[in-house]
Amino acid sequence: MTSQVRLMLLPSARCLFDEPVHVKVAGLRSRQVVTMRARSTDERGVTFRSSASYRADGSGEIDLQRDPSLSGSYVGVEPMGLLWSMRADTLHKYFYKNKALDPHVVKISVHEEEEEEEEEEGRMLVEVINERFLLGCGVSRLPIKEGNIRGVLFTPPGEGPFPAVLDLCTFMSEKRACLLANRGFVVLAVAVISDKSANVKEMHLDYFEEAVNFLQQQPKVGSKGVGIISRSKGGDVALSLAAFVPAVKAVVWINGCSANVAIPLYYRKRHILSPLLFDTSKVIPTESGAVIGKYVVNDPLAEENKGSLIPIEKAEGRLLFVASEDDLNWDSKAYMEMMVERLKHHGKDNFETVCYPGAGHLLEPPYGPYCPSALHGLLSFPMLWGGEPRSHAAAEVHLWKKIQEFLRTHLSCDATQTKARL
Structure with missing residues (x-):
């Protein structure tokens, strides 16, 4: 050298x-x-x-x-x-x-x-x-095994009080949760689908409600309600919580669906939402070996699928819908438009929307490597996620700030935010 x-x-x-x-x-x-x-x-x-x-x-x-x-x-x-x-x-x-x-x-x-x-x-x-x-100075990391909850809790340094956020990872990841904790949130990360439940036959909203209640009981939490951050399959679980659990006051929905996808949803021993199914014969192959899955999910507005639509008009909290216009995993922008129309039809204005042209499905915290395609977590073939790398990277920078502003604004709390430190 x-x-x-x-x-x-x-x-x-x-x-x-x-x-x-x-x-x-x-x-x-x-x-x-x-x-x-x-x-x-x-x-x-x-x-x-x-x-x-x-x-x-x-x-x-x-x-x-x-x-x-x-x-x-x-x-x-x-x-x-x-x-x-x-x-x-x-x-x-x-x-x-x-x-x-x-x-x-x-x-x-x-x-x-x-x-x-x-x-x-x-x-x-x-x-x-x-x-x-990933873990800032003074932020605590605590694996949680309490009741039915299996996750990891991140708590900022200081007395608080801090706003509380449930991070619904489709598959378990600590990255987004601890990065939010660095910014002054108490965050519990839980997986929507665990490694052992890839073939799960039913899903229970009670489990996620238990996580919401657990967060509210944390000593440093000062928000009256809980926020949720979600993407993909986690998005429809987040919306269901917003519709059925009053303690949910703010939801960030990123590239998800307007209906309950793939797995029947139960709450308090009652079947509340049918599964919106998909047809894998509609995947579009590409030369790279990855497939485009954008049109695989059945139409949620079709008469036979209306039992899967999430009644988001019941949500009293605030909703942030984020859609990538080049999402090739599924048609996130169309689902967002369906939800906006439904909320307006019911006279609701508790939502805001953000669209990112040129961004793909995997919107994450910024400055990680852009992923054009990868093996799908539930399917046996690689998926093309979409997005032009430069536009996608810029969207992640913008969205990360937007998420923090949204959650801070709509989770009432007297916390004095401190700048994250190493």
Whole structure:
């Protein structure tokens, strides 16, 4: 490595997962072209990489907030492009970073441009490790096994009181919950579908109501009600809770359905919603081997499916509907429009909507690798999730701020919010 070349991550090479870093290079030759690379390995041992070529200015400096990538995994000015553009060497891989205790470690390096052998990495000039922590300073992580509840509770430092949020993960992940806790929320993450219940025959709303009640009993919780954040299958469970459980005061619904999907729903020993089924013969194959599932789910407005429609007009809390216009997993925007029409028909105005053109199904906290396709959690084939990488990454940054503002606004609490710290 060349000692005079300096790679700086500002304000620090250690940060929270959802914080941007300012990447700068100094000590290069005037107008020198170099390749910048990023590399990270996920919890399953899969390595993800990105690369981009940059030209230094007359002073031998590169500033990713100012300078465009000339070629590589992305082009143009993208300050965090090295992170969101990382891809695995093989197709259909999702970046698994679901455990809160270990940081997301990214190795960022600068290499001499190799013109003759483009596949080979040029000589490394400098490398810096970016440690991106999920769990902020003072945030407690507590696995929960109480009653029927199986989840993980994250609590911010300080006396509170804090607003309470239930994170309905379709499959268990601690990432979103602990990142919200860093921002001043008490968050309980629970899985809608556990590994042992992939073939579950029925679902009971009582289980999730128990989680809501558990949150309200936490000593640092000051909100009178509970918020819910959800995506995909978790979305219809969240809406059902909003409709049937008065303690639910705010719901973030991300790329879900307007009906109860796939599994019959029961509440207090009574069948309340029929399952909206799907027809896998309607999947659209693609050359990559992944399929488009957007039109697989049956029409929830068809007469025979009306028993699956969630009576969201019963919800007294606030609803934030988030739809990606390029969601290829299912037709989220159409479902959102159905719900808006239904609420307006019932004279309700307790909702707001956000649409993201160019974004795909997997909207997550920002700065993780964009995932174009991966093996579906319940099906035996890879799914194309949709989205154009740059637009999708921008949507995640915008949405993450929007979610926090929405939950803070609609969960009444006297908490003094403190800035998350490492």
